[in-house]
Amino acid sequence: MARDEASGAAAGAGPAPGEPLLEIRDLVKHFPLTRGVLFKKQIGAVKAVDGVSFDLRKGETLGIVGESGCGKSTVAKLLVGLERPTAGQIRYRGEDITRLSGRAMKAVRRNIQMVFQDPYTSLNPRMTVGDIVGEPYEIHPEVAPKGDRRRKVQELLDVVGLNPEYINRYPHQFSGGQRQRIGIARGLALRPEIIVADEPVSALDVSVQAQVVNLLEQLQDEFDLSYVFIAHDLSVVRHISDRIAVMYLGRLAEIGTEEQIYDHPTHPYTQALLSAVPVPDPDSRASRDRILLTGDVPSPASPPSGCRFRTRCWKARDLCAEVVPPLEVPPPFRESTGPARHPSACHFAHERQVVRDEDRLPDGEDGADGEERLPGGEDGEERLPDGPEPGPVAHR
Numbered sequence: 001m002a003r004d005e006a007s008g009a010a011a012g013a014g015p016a017p018g019e020p021l022l023e024i025r026d027l028v029k030h031f032p033l034t035r036g037v038l039f040k041k042q043i044g045a046v047k048a049v050d051g052v053s054f055d056l057r058k059g060e061t062l063g064i065v066g067e068s069g070c071g072k073s074t075v076a077k078l079l080v081g082l083e084r085p086t087a088g089q090i091r092y093r094g095e096d097i098t099r100l101s102g103r104a105m106k107a108v109r110r111n112i113q114m115v116f117q118d119p120y121t122s123l124n125p126r127m128t129v130g131d132i133v134g135e136p137y138e139i140h141p142e143v144a145p146k147g148d149r150r151r152k153v154q155e156l157l158d159v160v161g162l163n164p165e166y167i168n169r170y171p172h173q174f175s176g177g178q179r180q181r182i183g184i185a186r187g188l189a190l191r192p193e194i195i196v197a198d199e200p201v202s203a204l205d206v207s208v209q210a211q212v213v214n215l216l217e218q219l220q221d222e223f224d225l226s227y228v229f230i231a232h233d234l235s236v237v238r239h240i241s242d243r244i245a246v247m248y249l250g251r252l253a254e255i256g257t258e259e260q261i262y263d264h265p266t267h268p269y270t271q272a273l274l275s276a277v278p279v280p281d282p283d284s285r286a287s288r289d290r291i292l293l294t295g296d297v298p299s300p301a302s303p304p305s306g307c308r309f310r311t312r313c314w315k316a317r318d319l320c321a322e323v324v325p326p327l328e329v330p331p332p333f334r335e336s337t338g339p340a341r342h343p344s345a346c347h348f349a350h351e352r353q354v355v356r357d358e359d360r361l362p363d364g365e366d367g368a369d370g371e372e373r374l375p376g377g378e379d380g381e382e383r384l385p386d387g388p389e390p391g392p393v394a395h396r
């Protein structure tokens with residue numbers, strides 16, 4: 001198998017491992033809300049993404065988590081060029097790709113590919129696996145001349161763990177996990193540098209999820225890939241992510257390493273999400289400290305002023321309605337050298353251990369087998385920085 005050929009990076013030498021490959025700055029996507037049929041009048045906008053900034057470093061996996069409707073898929077589509085931003089920058093290797101068009105855009109898009117959520121609907125049922133996986137070569141024939149495509153597709157099938165002889169079969173002849181492997185093979189066809197995976201395992205059984213996550217990790221090493229991995233719950237991204245960004249109503253609430261987010265979250269929304277992760281062990285479940293959020297997520301067409309989370313936050317005060325909290329290291333943690341020192345968009349950020357140490361599995365054992373345990377904190381203890389705890393506590 002000519003794997004070295006398949007793994008040759010399309011873009012050549014670039015940033016060293018750990019250096020930014022993508023720099024997202026103040027990214028905004030508003031979808032216009034219109035009224036009228038013939039004469040459409042804009043009456044507002046859905047603020048799906050509203051000022052999001054983060055870096056994707058070479059070789060890393062950045063997980064993006066948040067509830068349904070918070071704008072994760074829109075971020076994914078903006079990154080791969082399926083949507084154009086309303087404002088903001090997406091810099092790839094230092095160049096703002098939001099302004100590119102034509103041939104330059106096509107060249108960049110080759111390096112940033114997407115794997116979609118639902119392998120049942122994202123694969124055309126009338127196309128064979130060979131046609132599906134080889135379709136990107138129609139747009140980029142320079143990667144694989146016509147006579148060479150069948151061999152390349154069979155290589156890709158082999159790389160993702162499918163029998164290359166299945167090249168003439170149709171999607172309905174495969175299981176969900178196998179279909180997602182087909183989607184991954186297609187994402188790899190152009191030998192991209194970055195894969196944006198939008199909920200790639202959410203539609204799969206838990207046992208199959210682990211296999212697909214393991215495959216993605218193996219491919220990352222083999223093909224020197226950087227991933228943006230989107231999921232709606234924190235337990236799925238934990239195993240695969242180096243860093244995690246928590247998203248709420250079009251903005252990032254908190255971003256940090258896996259340890260910072262899971263063991264030292266400082267944003268109340270992250271703490272609530274962590275406390276809601278299902279716990280298989282009944283004893284842990286009984287003693288856990290659940291943070292129950294009240295109310296629904298507000299509409300992105302009319303988000304709350306100031307902090308968007310304030311309408312569901314037990315710490316909210318007047319300041320939260322007046323001033324948008326910036327995504328930066330909160331003042332109480334700026335002098336710290338500990339893991340609580342990471343960006344968190346909260347005026348009253350406090351460290352709170354939601355995951356109990358004794359419930360953590362040894363390194364390398366969590367997540368991959370689908371038995372990850374992420375219970376709530378037993379005593380609900382918050383490690384407060386200087387100053388009193390703001391606002392009434394209306395949870396548990």
Ligand SMILES: Nc1ncnc2c1ncn2[C@@H]1O[C@H](COP(=O)(O)OP(=O)(O)OP(=O)(O)O)[C@@H](O)[C@H]1O
Nearest residue numbers: 031046048067068069070071072073074075232300
């Ligand atoms: N093309 C569109 N036109 C109008 N509104 C849209 C469009 N695409 C998304 N939205 C709206 O933008 C908001 C964010 O949607 P998005 O799909 O990005 O969220 P998400 O976090 O990925 O949710 P899910 O996991 O349910 O897909 C939602 O309110 C959605 O209805």
